[in-house]
Amino acid sequence: MSSLLPILGKLILSSGFRPNNITCQRLLRTTNIIMSQDKFQGKSDRFRGITVTSHEEVCPSDQFEGKLQVSLSDWKQNGVRGVWFYVGLEQSDWVPVLVKNGFIFHHARPDRVALVKWLPEDQDNQIPPYAHHMVGVGGMVINEKDDILVVQEKHSFGPHWKLPGGYVDPGENFAETAVREIKEETGVDTEFNSVIAFRHSHNYNYGCSDIYVITHLTPKVSEITKCDREIAACQWMPLTEYMEHPLVHETNRFFARKFLENRRMGVAITLHETMLKIKQFERKQNIYTLGVTGNEPSKANL
Amino acid sequence: MSSLLPILGKLILSSGFRPNNITCQRLLRTTNIIMSQDKFQGKSDRFRGITVTSHEEVCPSDQFEGKLQVSLSDWKQNGVRGVWFYVGLEQSDWVPVLVKNGFIFHHARPDRVALVKWLPEDQDNQIPPYAHHMVGVGGMVINEKDDILVVQEKHSFGPHWKLPGGYVDPGENFAETAVREIKEETGVDTEFNSVIAFRHSHNYNYGCSDIYVITHLTPKVSEITKCDREIAACQWMPLTEYMEHPLVHETNRFFARKFLENRRMGVAITLHETMLKIKQFERKQNIYTLGVTGNEPSKANL
Known part of the structure; x- marks a missing residue:
C-alpha cells in the first residue's frame, strides 16, 4: 500500500487538473480497491x-x-x-x-x-497445540521445633488443613511462587530449601492437566498474619500431629513422610540453576534433581 | 423464550382471526423483540x-x-x-x-x-489465568551395554545429538509420552523406569514457560527405525562417549552424570501412583519423589 499511494498522488499532480468532488470520490474508491487487494x-x-x-x-x-x-x-x-x-x-x-x-x-x-x-x-497440520498444563506450588514451612504452617481455605468443599500455596504467575520460578504465596496467605516470610515431590494429574480447572510442586521452606518469623479474603484459618501444628490429623488428606501425609525420610537420609530434590548456551543464544534454566541437602545422613543407605 | 412462544401461539389462536401477511410480519417482529430480550x-x-x-x-x-x-x-x-x-x-x-x-x-x-x-x-477480578506451561518429555534409553539412544532433529539450528522426546499430549502421563515419542522417532519400544530430572525455564514457544521431564527407560529391542519426517539421524552411542561428545550440550551431559550418580547410589526420582479421594470425588495422581530403584547402592551413602 505504502508504495501505491505516492504513485496515485503523482498521477493526480502530473495530470495538471484540479479534482472536483466527484473525481475525488472516484479516486478514493479506486484507492480503496487497491488497498483492499494489497x-x-x-x-x-x-x-x-x-x-x-x-x-x-x-x-x-x-x-x-x-x-x-x-x-x-x-x-x-x-x-x-x-x-x-x-x-x-x-x-x-x-x-x-x-x-x-x-x-x-x-x-x-x-x-x-x-x-x-x-x-x-499435501501435509498434515504440524502446529503444536498451546499449553494445557496449570502449575501450582505448595509449601511445607517447617520451623526448628518441627511445627508445620497449615491453612484452611475459605472457598473449599469442607474444612481441611492444607499447605499454603497457589498458581505460578507467568515467568515465575517455583521457589518464588512458594515464597510469594506463603507470604500472601499467612504473612510468614520464608526461605526456599528444596522440592519434596511433584504431583501430576489431569482434568483440573478449564479441563487442563495440573502439576503441583511441593516445596520445603524455612520460616524467618513465627508470627502469622492471615489473609482474610482467601484463608479461613491458619496455624502452626506439630508435624507429628499433622501426619495423623483427620482433617489432613492422605496425599499431604505422604508428602510429610517423604520430607522426614529425605531429611533422615540427607538427600532431597534440589535446585541446580544453570545457563543454557547455544551459539549466541542464552537462557536461564532451573533443574530439579536428586541431591545432597547438607544435612548429615542418619542412616548408611536407603 | 420457550415459555413465551406458546403464549403467543395461544393469543393468535384465541383471537379468532386469520393473520394476513402484514399481521404475520408484525407478530414476527414482536416475537423477535421478546426473544431478544429473553x-x-x-x-x-x-x-x-x-x-x-x-x-x-x-x-x-x-x-x-x-x-x-x-x-x-x-x-x-x-x-x-x-x-x-x-x-x-x-x-x-x-x-x-x-x-x-x-x-x-x-x-x-x-x-x-x-x-x-x-x-x-467493588472487587478485584479473581479469575485465574489459563495454563501457560508447555510440558515436554525427553528419554534416556540405555541398554545393557550402557549405550544411549540419541537423535539429530531435522529442523534444528545445527547438528546436535539430542534425546528423543516431545510434547505431552492432553491427558497423557510423562511415562506414556516418553514411550510414545521414542517409538515414533526411533521405532524403539521401551519401558519406563524413573525420572532423572525436571527442567523449568521461561519464554519458550508462544511465550510460554516450559517444563522438560527427563526420564530413564530400558529398550525392549535394539533395532532402530528412524522417523524420516522429524529425525535426520539416530543411533546407539556409548554413554561414556555421549558425556564427552562435542555435539552434546552441557545440560544433557549433566543429565547423564546424574543418571550414573543415581544408579551408583541405588536411588532415583520414582513414580508413585495413588488415588486422591475427597468424599465422593476420586482422581488418579502421579507423584514423583525420591525413592529406591531396586539397584544395589554401590556406596554406603552420598
Missing part, C-alpha cells in the same frame, strides 16, 4: 510460517476480507505453511471473517486471540 | 459464575446483542461474578459483540474461544 506483510518464521499482528497492520473492517484473500492466495503460491493472525480486542471483528476463511482458534490471552490456518494440502 | 440460561458454578456455551444456546446474530444486554443486567442484579461465553467457530460473529460489551479473551482451543467479563465493581 496483502498483509506479517512476520516470517523458520518453519515457513507467517504471523500477522492486528495492531501492527491495522485494516478497516470493510477491506479486511479482500486483503485477507489476496494474502492467502499469495502465501499459498509461495509455499507458506502455517498462517497466524494475532487479533487484538480492537480488531475483534476480524474474527468471524477469519473463521469464514478457514481459520481455527489456537490460543488467547486477555487482550488478543490467535487464529491459525494450515495451508499445505 | 436471557441466556448458562450454567452456574460454586464461585457464583455463569457459563454460556454457544452451541447449547444458539441465538441468531441480529438478536444476540439484545439478549446479551438483558442477561448481563439480570446477572448483575443477582450478584453473579464471572460471566463466561464459550463461543464455537459457527457462532464466531458473537465475538466482536462480546468485546464491545466489555468481555476480554481468556483462552481458546481449536473449535472455540472463551471470553470472560468480571461483573462486581
Whole structure:
C-alpha cells in the first residue's frame, strides 16, 4: 500500500487538473480497491510460517476480507505453511471473517486471540497445540521445633488443613511462587530449601492437566498474619500431629513422610540453576534433581 | 423464550382471526423483540459464575446483542461474578459483540474461544489465568551395554545429538509420552523406569514457560527405525562417549552424570501412583519423589 499511494498522488499532480468532488470520490474508491487487494506483510518464521499482528497492520473492517484473500492466495503460491493472525480486542471483528476463511482458534490471552490456518494440502497440520498444563506450588514451612504452617481455605468443599500455596504467575520460578504465596496467605516470610515431590494429574480447572510442586521452606518469623479474603484459618501444628490429623488428606501425609525420610537420609530434590548456551543464544534454566541437602545422613543407605 | 412462544401461539389462536401477511410480519417482529430480550440460561458454578456455551444456546446474530444486554443486567442484579461465553467457530460473529460489551479473551482451543467479563465493581477480578506451561518429555534409553539412544532433529539450528522426546499430549502421563515419542522417532519400544530430572525455564514457544521431564527407560529391542519426517539421524552411542561428545550440550551431559550418580547410589526420582479421594470425588495422581530403584547402592551413602 505504502508504495501505491505516492504513485496515485503523482498521477493526480502530473495530470495538471484540479479534482472536483466527484473525481475525488472516484479516486478514493479506486484507492480503496487497491488497498483492499494489497496483502498483509506479517512476520516470517523458520518453519515457513507467517504471523500477522492486528495492531501492527491495522485494516478497516470493510477491506479486511479482500486483503485477507489476496494474502492467502499469495502465501499459498509461495509455499507458506502455517498462517497466524494475532487479533487484538480492537480488531475483534476480524474474527468471524477469519473463521469464514478457514481459520481455527489456537490460543488467547486477555487482550488478543490467535487464529491459525494450515495451508499445505499435501501435509498434515504440524502446529503444536498451546499449553494445557496449570502449575501450582505448595509449601511445607517447617520451623526448628518441627511445627508445620497449615491453612484452611475459605472457598473449599469442607474444612481441611492444607499447605499454603497457589498458581505460578507467568515467568515465575517455583521457589518464588512458594515464597510469594506463603507470604500472601499467612504473612510468614520464608526461605526456599528444596522440592519434596511433584504431583501430576489431569482434568483440573478449564479441563487442563495440573502439576503441583511441593516445596520445603524455612520460616524467618513465627508470627502469622492471615489473609482474610482467601484463608479461613491458619496455624502452626506439630508435624507429628499433622501426619495423623483427620482433617489432613492422605496425599499431604505422604508428602510429610517423604520430607522426614529425605531429611533422615540427607538427600532431597534440589535446585541446580544453570545457563543454557547455544551459539549466541542464552537462557536461564532451573533443574530439579536428586541431591545432597547438607544435612548429615542418619542412616548408611536407603 | 420457550415459555413465551406458546403464549403467543395461544393469543393468535384465541383471537379468532386469520393473520394476513402484514399481521404475520408484525407478530414476527414482536416475537423477535421478546426473544431478544429473553436471557441466556448458562450454567452456574460454586464461585457464583455463569457459563454460556454457544452451541447449547444458539441465538441468531441480529438478536444476540439484545439478549446479551438483558442477561448481563439480570446477572448483575443477582450478584453473579464471572460471566463466561464459550463461543464455537459457527457462532464466531458473537465475538466482536462480546468485546464491545466489555468481555476480554481468556483462552481458546481449536473449535472455540472463551471470553470472560468480571461483573462486581467493588472487587478485584479473581479469575485465574489459563495454563501457560508447555510440558515436554525427553528419554534416556540405555541398554545393557550402557549405550544411549540419541537423535539429530531435522529442523534444528545445527547438528546436535539430542534425546528423543516431545510434547505431552492432553491427558497423557510423562511415562506414556516418553514411550510414545521414542517409538515414533526411533521405532524403539521401551519401558519406563524413573525420572532423572525436571527442567523449568521461561519464554519458550508462544511465550510460554516450559517444563522438560527427563526420564530413564530400558529398550525392549535394539533395532532402530528412524522417523524420516522429524529425525535426520539416530543411533546407539556409548554413554561414556555421549558425556564427552562435542555435539552434546552441557545440560544433557549433566543429565547423564546424574543418571550414573543415581544408579551408583541405588536411588532415583520414582513414580508413585495413588488415588486422591475427597468424599465422593476420586482422581488418579502421579507423584514423583525420591525413592529406591531396586539397584544395589554401590556406596554406603552420598
